[in-house]
Amino acid sequence: DIVMTQSPDSLAVSLGERATINCKSSQSILYSSNNKNQLAWFQQKPGQPPKLLIYWASTRESGVPDRFSGSGSGTDFTLTISSLQAEDVAVYYCHQYYTTPRTFGQGTKVEIK
C-alpha cells in the first residue's frame, strides 16, 4: 500500500498569513499517460464530508478560491493557503488515487493563531 504522510499534524496561522501543508507518498504516484501526479487535497470541516480542493496535484476544483494552490511532484507535495481566512479552519487531507487501495494522509488541522 502507498503510505501518505502529512506534516505538520496541526498548525496555527494568523489571519491573512500563509499556511503550508506537506504530504509525502511512499512511492511515486506519477501517471505516465499524462505525466501528472495522482494526488488530491480535501478539506473537511467539523460535521461535514470532505470537499475536493485540488487534484492532479495542482489543478484547482471549480469554485475553490484561488488562495488555495497545490504543488509538487514525485513523492513530495504541498498545499498552500496564501492568505488564511476564518472559513479555512478545517482538517486537510492529501490522497493518492494512483492505485488501490486508495490511501489518505493522516490529516493536518489548521487553526487561527
Place this chain on the structure above:
Amino acid sequence: QVQLVQSGAEVMKPGASVKVSCKASGYTFTRYYMHWVRQAPGQGLEWMGIINPSSGVTTYAQKFQGRVTLTRDTSTSTVYMELSSLRSEDTAVYYCARDTPIDRVIDYWGQGTLVTVSS
C-alpha cells in the same frame, strides 16, 4: 445537481451486520464508480472499497476482505455497503463518494452515515 443521499444512523450489536445505502441523483449513475470511505470518531479517512455501478465489479481493501460487500441497484441508482461481524472498532461515519470517469478522483461525497456498534 449531483446528490448522494445516504441512509440514516444505525446502532448495532457486536457480531451483527449493517447495510448502508447511498442514492445518487443528478448524473448518469452507471458512468461513475462509487467508493466507500469510513472515518472513526476523531480519526482520519479510511478507504474500504469501490464498485463499478455499470458492471457490479468490486475491489475491496485487504483489511475488509470477507467482511464488506458492495452492491448496486441500477433501477434506483443506489449503491449499498454491507459490513458484517461488527465490532466496536467499526464505530464510524461511513461515506459513499463518487469517482470521476476521466480524472479518476473523488469529486462528491454523501453526507455520511454514523454506525455505532455497542452492546
